[in-house]
Amino acid sequence: RKEVEQDPGPFNVPEGATVAFNCTYSNSASQSFFWYRQDCRKEPKLLMSVYSSGNEDGRFTAQLNRASQYISLLIRDSKLSDSATYLCVVKRDTGRRALTFGSGTRLQVQP
Amino acid sequence: DARVTQTPRHKVTEMGQEVTMRCQPILGHNTVFWYRQTMMQGLELLAYFRNRAPLDDSGMPKDRFSAEMPDATLATLKIQPSEPRDSAVYFCASGLQEQSPLHFGNGTRLTVT
Numbered sequence: 001r002k003e004v005e006q007d008p009g010p011f012n013v014p015e016g017a018t019v020a021f022n023c024t025y026s027n028s029a030s031q032s033f034f035w036y037r038q039d040c041r042k043e044p045k046l047l048m049s050v051y052s053s054g055n056e057d058g059r060f061t062a063q064l065n066r067a068s069q070y071i072s073l074l075i076r077d078s079k080l081s082d083s084a085t086y087l088c089v090v091k092r093d094t095g096r097r098a099l100t101f102g103s104g105t106r107l108q109v110q111p
Numbered sequence: 112d113a114r115v116t117q118t119p120r121h122k123v124t125e126m127g128q129e130v131t132m133r134c135q136p137i138l139g140h141n142t143v144f145w146y147r148q149t150m151m152q153g154l155e156l157l158a159y160f161r162n163r164a165p166l167d168d169s170g171m172p173k174d175r176f177s178a179e180m181p182d183a184t185l186a187t188l189k190i191q192p193s194e195p196r197d198s199a200v201y202f203c204a205s206g207l208q209e210q211s212p213l214h215f216g217n218g219t220r221l222t223v224t
Contacts, residue, residue: 034212043202043215044154087154098144098167099213103153 003027004102006088012108017078021105023088024070030100031093033064035073038085038104047073047086078109113137117203117216125224129191132219134203135184143186144204144213145171145178154202160186193223 006023013019025033033050048055050062050071061074071088088102116135124130136143145157158168158178168178175194180186190197200220204213 043217044213045215046212049212098156098159100156101146101154 001026002103003100004088004090006102006105008103008105010106010108012110013078014110015078015080017109018074018076019078019107020072020074021086021088021107022070022072023102023105024068025088025090025100026069027090027092028069029092030069030090032091033062033071034089034091034099035060035062035071036087036089036101038087040084044087044101075107078107080109080111083107083109113214115203115205115214115216117201117219119219120217121220121222123222123224124193126194127192128223129189130193130197130221130223132188132201132203132221134186134188134205134216136186136203136205137214138184140205140207140214142206142208143180144206145186145188146202146204147199148202148218149199157188157201190221193221195223198222 004025035047036044037047038044048057048062050064054063059076063072085104085106087104089099091099118133142161144159146154148154157171159166160180163180177189200218202215202218204215206213
């Protein structure tokens with residue numbers, strides 16, 4: 001089983017729609033959580049960190065549920081420019097401390 | 112705007128040849144990571160360094176891969192001999208301590224025929 005699991009999608013949504021992605025992680029030692037965005041044939045870039053209390057950045061909201069070991073990302077009022085792959089990322093605070101990436105969820109926003 | 116620089120951007124080589132990929136991390140960043148991305152496996156960690164010391168290379172096939180940081184401005188990833196299954200995009204990333212966001216380079220797209 002992979003340490004970080006995501007639904008690969010693709011999620012095809014119309015402009016203006018609200019879309020949510022979930023991600024589950026298996027290692028309870030994971031302490032830091034992030035969402036990265038990767039455009040086609042580009043490098044991953046940090047979208048937002050995920051805090052225990054949940055956090056919002058404009059149209060994007062991230063939530064963390066430690067008890068169930070899942071993270072979510074909600075995108076409101078989708079734009080064409082939101083089309084990308086969204087990578088769920090976790091980091092442990094013990095042992096291997098490098099970021100572990102999920103395989104990503106692909107979003108395609110259609111006009 | 113500081114960036115991680117990777118060379119070459121693309122590399123096509125024949126099986127059995129040596130491949131060297133280079134990375135210049137952002138000045139002042141003390142952690143450097145090598146990731147490999149394929150459609151099937153996603154982003155996999157190959158190796159990472161803190162203050163030029165290798166901390167974890169458990170994701171790297173040791174018989175053919177090697178990663179080094181000869182100085183703070185250069186990280187290298189070598190494959191010798193290369194095999195078709197090594198075809199992937201290899202990303203270098205750097206950060207300031209493991210807590211910070213990682214900054215990725217543009218990647219080296221490797222094709223081994």
